[in-house]
Amino acid sequence: MATLLLVVIYLSFISLGVPDSLLGTAWPVLYRELGVPLASQSAVSILCSLATMTSSMNSARIISHLGTGKVTAFSTLLTAAALLGFSFSGSFWFMCLMAIPLGLGAGCVDSALNNYVSIHYNATVMSFLHCFYGVGVMVSPYIMSVVINSAVGWRGGYRTASLIQALISILLLALPLWKKAHGEESIQAEKKMKVLPISQTLRIPGALMTCLLFLTFCAIEVICGGWSATYMVEAKHMSANLAARATMYFYLGMALGRFLSGVAAKKLTPWQIIFISMGILGVSQTTLLVSGNNVLTMAALLMTGLGVGPLYPNFNYMTPLHFGKDVSQSVMGMQMTFASIGTIAAPALCGVLGQLLGMGIFPAYLMIFYVLTAVGIIALRRTLRQVGRLQQ
16 A cells, blocks of 8 residues: 555645746747747746745645645645646736646645655655656656647646646546555644744754755756756747757756665765766756756756756655654745745746846856755755764
8 A cells, every 4th residue: 555655646746846937938929929038937936936935934734733634735736726827927027926736736745745755755755756757857848848839829738737636636636645644643743743943953964054955956956947948049040949859868867866866875875876976967067057058957957857856755765864763844834935935036047147247147047056066965964963963
């Protein structure tokens, strides 16, 4: 039964990834059709991220009342409805409105399933879980690249994604699986977990530092996902459909990175995988900075995904190990909240700078967040070592 539940959880993470890459892939065409400035994508992303932050911050309280199963099913259905709303958007403002339920649904699913898997499964399962997220975000650019120049256009891409979400939400309604897989004691443990206030959560040694790390490396993900297609069109003069495929290569690399992380977890510790990932990420960012060739740039985007991909699942997996199972959901919620701050601020600033200075700033902007992530990892390890919580 635990294996069948795991299949359902994997499907739910595919559904979590499906919406995340749609907007950035469609934007080179979409902003012209709606008659808004290039940087307006940031407004949609900000509203979605604010909603995600709201649900993430309250995830421990919501899950303690409803349980992981119900939260996952209802949240997925909410995102399906939001994506359908996107497809009928006749104005930019209606699109902004639909970003709110999209973010609310995503925040709870992300926080709930990360904590559930980190407690009940091993590091390999956690990495494979996020590999399936990578499948979701990779599928969307492919769908969009196929339909964006057809009669249905970008709206057809959103409707297809909505259908995928709706089908997965139907499967998630098999709620008895959650109780049968790990027993009634698992359900009771969710109800009894500590729901800490924000200030108390962030005072736990190392908690603030790990939250800041989620901000920086998630910023790399959303900058690449949201602006790589526009960078390829505006700075590299690619066609919109080829640029969409360039975004797909980034997400392909991210999915592959998480798959390889899951395989490597049988032999390596999470920290060893993180160090290898940072090395790959450093090479990819340097390549993006110096490359003048489109093929090499697309390869660097794939390598960026390969490097950044394993960071999210491995840091999530270590959350209960570093901070304890009783408070891990509260810490996990704050990690998701800071990740949302990164998804608000980083791509928004990229859009503004791109409009003012040109999208050629994209590689240098990414490099800044890579350096911040490297510094943050060093600081986090020092803090955890001082309090005797560092997991080797």
